[in-house]
Amino acid sequence: MLAQPAGPFALGTFSAADGVPFPGLLARERVLDLGGALDWAPSGLRAVLERWEETLPVLHSLADDDTLDWRPLDGLRVHAPLEPRQIFQSGANYRQHVIDLEVAHRSPDDPRTVEEARAEIAAIMDRRAAEDLPYVFIGLPSTVAGPYDDVVLPSWAKKPDWELELAAVIARPAYRVSVEEALEYVAGYTIANDLTDRATVFRRDMPAIGTDWLRCKNAPGFTPLGPWIVPAESIADPGDLRVTLKLNGETMQDESTKDMLFGVARLVSYISQSAQLLPGDLVLTGSPAGNGIHWGRLLRDGDVMEGSITGLGVQRTRCVEEKS
Template sequence: MSVKPEATPAPFAGRFALATLSAPDGPAFPALVTADARVLDLRTAFGDERLTVRALLEDWDGAKERLSALADQGDPRSGPLADFRVHAPVEPRQVFQSGANYRQHVIDLHVAHRDPADDRPEEERRAEAAEIMDRRAAEDLPYVFIGLPSAITGPYDEVVLPSWAEKPDWELELAAVIGRPTHRVSVEEALDHVAGYTIANDLTDRATVFRRDMPQIGTDWLRSKNAPGFTPLGPWLVPASSVADPGDLRLVLKLNGETMQDESTKDMLFDIARVVSYASRTAELLPGDVVLTGSPAGNGMHHGRLLRDGDVMDGSITGLGAQRTRCVAEAAR
């Protein structure tokens, strides 16, 4: 099911954004959405019934000029956004997730996940974590792992909390969407390979992050982060040219109307260019791939309040709009 926002979806930066929409009982299609909430079916505009947002990103350098012209001319074939369902803006082939990338967030996690044998005062453990974070930012490398495209869902879809998830948590993130084949790109050139940005909520079951049966092998991201629907994405893919400074955007997540996360991307240890460049050292990033850049402080572990049936999450990022998702327990669905 889809959870409609309370009012017109929050506006985005620039004259237009890309989206994947569908009419009631109709197939999903790539759309150009204008700032005044009008929709143009890009299959018609481009004369290609098989067109997708990902296909547009395959030739992003050429497509963005044509899209800009379409936004400027006010195509009479456009219709009101309210008539359509909003899906995740793109179907990536690969999802790259950056962990431990917000300074204050990692400090909070360091304190929350302390070794039971560590009986030092919290203040001392926080100071130790802060020193580690500053050293990481100066000397170390980003921490990037792989997510599954099957975990992605729409920005207003219900999120099913699996029966086995004991501690489901939220993690609002800025997501970069790749617009060129990207392999071994330098930090200086990395942002030239980013087509645009969108919103992600990278849900995590804290109870399964670490393997209990084999603690020596460390984290289990497959189980803790990749249940179906655990990555609400969207609503819009906003072109990078419309985002003045992705290194200074405000992320806000509210749970049932109460603000839980409220931070700037300035708190990142590794900026977007460093994360994209690092991921490309090993993997080839493909057009349409999504790179999550980490989540700021204020998750459920910090507040001592994890997700449960009926919770509603509202996430927003400056210039990228807002998403709203309702949690539904698997047994109650």
């Protein structure tokens, strides 16, 4: 049984076995092909988001119409809900996560005790929040994979790690919007697992360059997405959701989005000051504490990750080694 989304309906991309994927409306464990149900026949879910304001009331009506050609969810393949044009990723956005990472990456020559190191980075995080400076970088759409697809671990990735995150899905073009109006540009929310190879995060050949996000985060399939998009109106408070990741049944991440330094509205507004957000774009809000680097246990062949966020469903992915 798949976990059902909050609210009366959700949106996703589905297919029959080996069939052509279609944009679908999920309601009460059944799916309606929006390609046939909407009179303008969208080719994909991104097209629905591009007409979000006019389509949302129609989706409500369709969800309540039992006379339509509904298909049982059971038996359909669930794909990544959409293909974004842009992915914006928030780094160092969970207070406890960054403290844990800083301690995990301490140099053996660091004279500080663990307690001193934690206190120092905690002060830095508090200062960042007070100065209102989010940290955002860009990911590639080619990393997106389905919520139940296998995750191929590249042979060069020596320390692959999980990072379950809340992802906001943009509804309409947003450029230089205020924090107060930013959530009006969010269509809904979904789950993203923003995988990272910890061994290649930092450039060792020239430390002054800093982080290498291309190398460590952008392998094909490194962003399992979904299972579906839940409309924003069905999520009472994106700043109060539980983010949980289990590895082979053992809970590794279990944190509230309350621990975010910068909430969805602040991130959307911040990004929009420099770049234009487009319908279907993803804003990943950062990973909470409990990554593999913290536990000293990185991903390997055969591992099964189960990620859930309150009201957004569950994704399950199995890790497989890249075949030579």
